[in-house]
Amino acid sequence: MKPYILCLLAVLSCLACTSQNVDKAVESETDPVEQVYPLLDAANSRWFFFASACRPFGMVTLNPDTQNEGAWGSGYKYNTDTIKGFSHIHGWQISGVSVLPVSYASYDEGILDDYFSSFSHDKEDAQVGYHKVELDRYNIKAELTSSTRVGFHRYTFGNQNEKGIVFKLSGALGPSDIKDGSLTLIDEYTLHGQMTNEPTRRRPKDFVVYFNVKFDQPIKSIEKGSSDNQIVTFEKDVDQLQMKVAISYTSNENAALNLETEIPDWDFDQIVADSKSEWNQMLGRxxxxxxxxxxxxxxxxxxxxxxxxxRIISDVNGAYPDYTGEEPRIGKLPLDENGKPKFNHYNxxxxxxxxxxxxxxxxxxxxxxxxxxxxxxxxxxxxxxxxxxxxxxxxxxxxxxxxxxxxxxxxxxxxxxxxxxxxxxxxxxxxxxxxxxxxxxxxxxxxxxxxxxxxxxxxxxxxxxxxxxxxxxxxxxxxxxxxxxxxxxxxxxxxxxxxxxxxxxxxxxxxxxxxxxxxxxxxxxxxxxxxxxxxxxxxxxxxxxxxxxxxxxxxxxxxxxxxxxxxxxxxxxxxxxxxxxxxxxxxxxxxxxxxxxxxxxxxxxxxxxxxxxxxxxxxxxxxxxxxxxxxxxxxxxxxxxxxxxxxxxxxxxxxxxxxxxxxxxxxxxxxxxxxxxxxxxxxxxxxxxxxxxxxxxxxxxxxxxxxxxxxxxxxxxxxxxxxxxxxxxxxxxxxxxxxxxxxxxxxxxxxxxx
Missing domain, CATH: 1.20.1610.10 (alpha-1,2-mannosidases domains)
Structure with a gap:
């Protein structure tokens, strides 16, 4: 039997045990986005390889991580059955803002380190512009989508326990180690944060990531323990929680501007549709x-x-990080007659x-x-x-x-x-x-x-x-x-x-x-x-x-x-x-x-x-x-x-x-x-x-x-x-x-x- 026939049989067997709807995709003649199979080669992944909830060249690439350490074999690796976080940045030599929703009968700071969850591909749906998984440990359905610079999360809780979101603020994350992570409460719905990517063999300087976080439910508290990680908690009667996380490499203010510009509202399904539409325009050529x-x-x-x-590294206003000199600076891209950047800057x-x-x-x-x-x-x-x-x-x-x-x-x-x-x-x-x-x-x-x-x-x-x-x-x-x-x-x-x-x-x-x-x-x-x-x-x-x-x-x-x-x-x-x-x-x-x-x-x-x-x-x-x-x-x-x-x-x-x-x-x-x-x-x-x-x-x-x-x-x-x-x-x-x-x-x- 020819090798490609054997490969095809293996593919069909694999697809049958995932939540990818092959028949639906095959029937679509007008939407190439439905033909894409994001899980291709995911068993042999590397930090920047796998993507699902992202836009073309998006600053944000939001998806589950099953392996946190190393540029190779890290990020979403298909044959690992434990989710260690949802990271927003999967770039060449950069990473950042890993979060995971949790639920618990009573708070114990030990959860700041022991918060990973198993999951099953049977209850997973990875699409272009959208990713859904169920966290078995917490009975939480997590859905992810994004705009170019903003990650959008929707969590549905299956119990009446306490709710929280763990923010990983230090340690290994893909190609680099994270340090100096912090969260700052702005109001009961808003956080600012930042973290630093330590130098790697390839990228020789520290690199700062700023982020702005908005919730559709009021924050109950921010808990810290002996770990550098922190947990943002919510009332136990919250059945569904939505969160937007905007990224900037220049400032918290620009992260907030990215958020308000790209996703000002709370219509998760519309952002999924917008993402698919944008990808269709690109793939449909x-x-x-x-x-x-x-x-x-x-x-x-x-x-x-x-x-x-x-990946894009410039903000909606054209601000970008310049680390080519002795000291980092914020550069500004040229603007058109409407005050918008003439082009994007890239990693x-x-x-x-x-x-x-x-x-x-x-x-x-x-x-x-x-x-x-x-x-x-x-x-x-x-x-x-x-x-x-x-x-x-x-x-x-x-x-x-x-x-x-x-x-x-x-x-x-x-x-x-x-x-x-x-x-x-x-x-x-x-x-x-x-x-x-x-x-x-x-x-x-x-x-x-x-x-x-x-x-x-x-x-x-x-x-x-x-x-x-x-x-x-x-x-x-x-x-x-x-x-x-x-x-x-x-x-x-x-x-x-x-x-x-x-x-x-x-x-x-x-x-x-x-x-x-x-x-x-x-x-x-x-x-x-x-x-x-x-x-x-x-x-x-x-x-x-x-x-x-x-x-x-x-x-x-x-x-x-x-x-x-x-x-x-x-x-x-x-x-x-x-x-x-x-x-x-x-x-x-x-x-x-x-x-x-x-x-x-x-x-x-x-x-x-x-x-x-x-x-x-x-x-x-x-x-x-x-x-x-x-x-x-x-x-x-x-x-x-x-x-x-x-x-x-x-x-x-x-x-x-x-x-x-x-x-x-x-x-x-x-x-x-x-x-x-x-x-x-x-x-x-x-x-x-x-x-x-x-x-x-x-x-x-x-x-x-x-x-x-x-x-x-x-x-x-x-x-x-x-x-x-x-x-x-x-x-x-x-x-x-x-x-x-x-x-x-x-x-x-x-x-x-x-």
């Missing part, structure tokens, strides 16, 4: 028509994840791998969101002098490596997304690519600029492994750094060319060829090289890391998206390259193209020996390399298999191999299923979309310029016979951004054999 209802559900879940993870994990994921999805379907992120990154540049590769808490984290924002920003410009100061953008990017720029920093290297080996790269044409100066951060893997820098240099060269900066274009184009300096012709692989020019010995192309960043040599050898013909020439020609890469795919297919269903398994030395890995970013472009080697049939073959084997499941146990980095893998799944891809991240002038094997019979896209773009699949099989656009047969298996952006009908005429 794509309408899928196909007989495979399971794959439609998975597609909308993928799309939903493509709009998750990266974000790295853009490492975004060139093959959100660049394409956002650039085609969400240019409005894309433009906001460009402006947000420029705010960081204005404040701190660096365009970040992953900002958290209003500050730099130096997450991952290189200048991963360069392809993201260049692709925006090349696709006509340009509502910002382009010269300032170029100035910031060029600075990142020069000595002491962000390329000079290894992962989480906060105080020095040596771990990235950029000076060696500029002087010698490659980053040595090991870096002779020593260890200063993470991911000091010279071969991968060389490949990343070369690709990113090429993308910056394209922007320099577009802006008429010929000298810079020539410099960065020449640097873009440095990838060849870590190619070892004798072994046929990219290979780490010492400062003395000596190849690493012993060398095993399937050994995890040891010169390669979250990958191995077999996977990273193909990280040359800007010059596949040049890479093939180094290997001895297209035929040799095709044979080599196809053999890697044949082996990887036996493992469903991933080393396991979680990030931890992907780092296991044995599992990590997989030759192609679609569970992490470094080799997710490889199926489309065959297009550029003259074998589009192999691109079509392998993309069809990846679609089903890697991104076809629909259960808590599978989804993205546990490494869904804030929309990157969800976006990848979407674009592969649409049958399009951009090998160099859409960074050339008038970027092209090359074709794979599309999954669905009909896809209708509402573009933001008012045009409609339709993809149709005709005929059986996974192989493309020919493609036509607006009635004209295309000469090549690709099409430009300008053409697609004008709307029309793209028809894939399929066949069963190559």
């Amino acid at each position: 794509i309408k899928i028509t196909d007989e495979d209802e399971t794959q439609k559900r998975r597609f909308y879940t993928d799309l939903w994840h493509g709009l998750q993870g990266r 974000s994990d790295s853009f490492w791998g975004a060139q093959w994921t959100i660049n394409t999805l956002w650039g085609l379907l969400y240019p409005d969101i894309y433009n906001e992120f460009v402006n947000s990154l420029l705010v960081y540049y204005k404040d701190g002098g660096i365009i970040p590769r992953g900002p958290s808490g209003g500050n730099y984290t130096y997450v991952m490596t290189g200048s991963s924002a360069t392809p993201f920003l260049v692709s925006a410009y090349q696709k006509g997304i340009r509502d910002y100061d382009v010269e300032t953008l170029y100035e910031g990017l060029k600075k990142n690519h020069l000595s002491k720029g962000i390329m000079s920093k290894a992962g989480y290297e906060h105080k020095t600029s040596l771990g990235g080996g950029l000076d060696h790269y500029i002087e010698n044409g490659y980053v040595p492994y090991p870096i002779p100066e020593g260890n200063f951060g993470y991911h000091q893997d010279g071969a991968s750094l060389t490949l990343e820098y070369a690709y990113q240099d090429w993308t910056l060269a394209q922007l320099a060319k577009a802006l008429g900066k010929t000298e810079d274009y020539n410099i960065f184009s020449e640097r873009a060829q440095n990838y060849a300096n870590v190619y070892d012709a004798e072994s046929g692989w990219m290979r780490p090289k010492s400062i003395d020019g000596v190849w690493k010995e012993p060398f095993d192309p399937y050994q995890y890391e040891n010169g390669f960043n979250e990958s191995n040599g077999a996977q990273s050898t193909w990280f040359v998206g800007h010059d596949i013909p040049g890479l093939a020439k180094l290997m001895g020609g297209n035929e040799v390259a095709v044979k080599k890469l196809n053999a890697q795919f044949e082996e990887a297919a036996k493992l469903d193209f991933t080393p396991g269903n979680s990030h931890e398994r992907g780092e296991d030395p044995t599992r990590a020996r997989i030759p192609i890995n679609y569970g992490n970013q470094p080799s997710i472009q490889t199926a489309f390399i065959f297009n550029q080697l003259g074998r589009p049939d192999l691109t079509q073959l392998w993309t069809s298999k990846i679609t089903k084997q890697t991104f076809g499941g629909l259960s808590p146990e599978t989804g993205y191999s546990g490494d869904e980095d804030q929309g990157l893998m969800g976006s990848l799944a979407v674009i592969i299923k649409l049958g399009i891809f951009q090998m160099n991240g859409g960074t050339e002038a008038n970027p092209i979309y090359e074709f794979g094997s599309p999954l669905f019979s009909n896809v209708e896209m509402a573009l933001q310029n008012g045009k409609t773009l339709t993809f149709e699949k005709k005929g059986n099989g996974i192989y493309i016979d020919h493609v036509s656009f607006n009635g004209k047969k295309l000469d090549n298996l690709h099409i430009s951004h300008d053409e697609l952006n004008q709307g029309g009908v793209l028809i894939f005429n399929m066949k069963e054999t190559p």
Whole structure:
């Protein structure tokens, strides 16, 4: 029996034992929000992965936490049966405001520490914009929803005991520890509070969270004990209690303003409806028509994840936290003629791998969101002098490596997304690519600029492994750094060319060829090289890391998206390259193209020996390399298999191999299923979309310029016979951004054999 059939049977069995109403969702043709399955991959969760009661890119992501400690395996983890709180912030390196309703016969301060409750999935309902669970210990039905910056709770009590809500004000909460938590009674219905996220390995400074709390029932008391936690109590005759919790990263006053602006009333059901409506507007930009209802559900879940993870950190009035300097300050975003912020400011994990994921999805379907992120990154540049590769808490984290924002920003410009100061953008990017720029920093290297080996790269044409100066951060893997820098240099060269900066274009184009300096012709692989020019010995192309960043040599050898013909020439020609890469795919297919269903398994030395890995970013472009080697049939073959084997499941146990980095893998799944891809991240002038094997019979896209773009699949099989656009047969298996952006009908005429 084929693996994807086994996976489907497991999915159906799992769905039957949850409160997700599959039949209702399948019947809905107009509401894509009802197709989303929030529990996808929830058994392999991480702090910022799972979401339910949230808005697109919402500051508030309100959902139950079953694990409180650690960035990985924390937050909502499906196979843990105890709820430890409802947290409002599940962001990249930030957390906060965890609460849990309780009931008790008589108050004992011991409940401030021992307040967790078991729950059952049989009495749970996780939807987009809404989450319901029943706390078995207290006989409480808890319902959660939110606006962008406000969490809204509705608790229904099943007994006449005393009632209260415990506020967790210290201790481990996801990626960071909480300290200095406090609650202040403003009036009998209102609280102010604040807490501080302590520094992490990635986020180097304290980060303060402010919150404003409103209840629809009068507060009886606030109790404190030996614990830092506190409990807000209510009269025992309260049968139902509603609570609103507004977040701000600038002040209690702005938290209160966020609350009054976004949820001034007490209509919980209306906020749920508003949340679904907002998500429908975002997800509804794509309408899928196909007989495979399971794959439609998975597609909308993928799309939903493509709009998750990266979170707003600015208030409704445009105030935002700036921690880039010596002392924290409150910044202010520019306002429009109506006094509203022109864009939002964001917290974000790295853009490492975004060139093959959100660049394409956002650039085609969400240019409005894309433009906001460009402006947000420029705010960081204005404040701190660096365009970040992953900002958290209003500050730099130096997450991952290189200048991963360069392809993201260049692709925006090349696709006509340009509502910002382009010269300032170029100035910031060029600075990142020069000595002491962000390329000079290894992962989480906060105080020095040596771990990235950029000076060696500029002087010698490659980053040595090991870096002779020593260890200063993470991911000091010279071969991968060389490949990343070369690709990113090429993308910056394209922007320099577009802006008429010929000298810079020539410099960065020449640097873009440095990838060849870590190619070892004798072994046929990219290979780490010492400062003395000596190849690493012993060398095993399937050994995890040891010169390669979250990958191995077999996977990273193909990280040359800007010059596949040049890479093939180094290997001895297209035929040799095709044979080599196809053999890697044949082996990887036996493992469903991933080393396991979680990030931890992907780092296991044995599992990590997989030759192609679609569970992490470094080799997710490889199926489309065959297009550029003259074998589009192999691109079509392998993309069809990846679609089903890697991104076809629909259960808590599978989804993205546990490494869904804030929309990157969800976006990848979407674009592969649409049958399009951009090998160099859409960074050339008038970027092209090359074709794979599309999954669905009909896809209708509402573009933001008012045009409609339709993809149709005709005929059986996974192989493309020919493609036509607006009635004209295309000469090549690709099409430009300008053409697609004008709307029309793209028809894939399929066949069963190559």
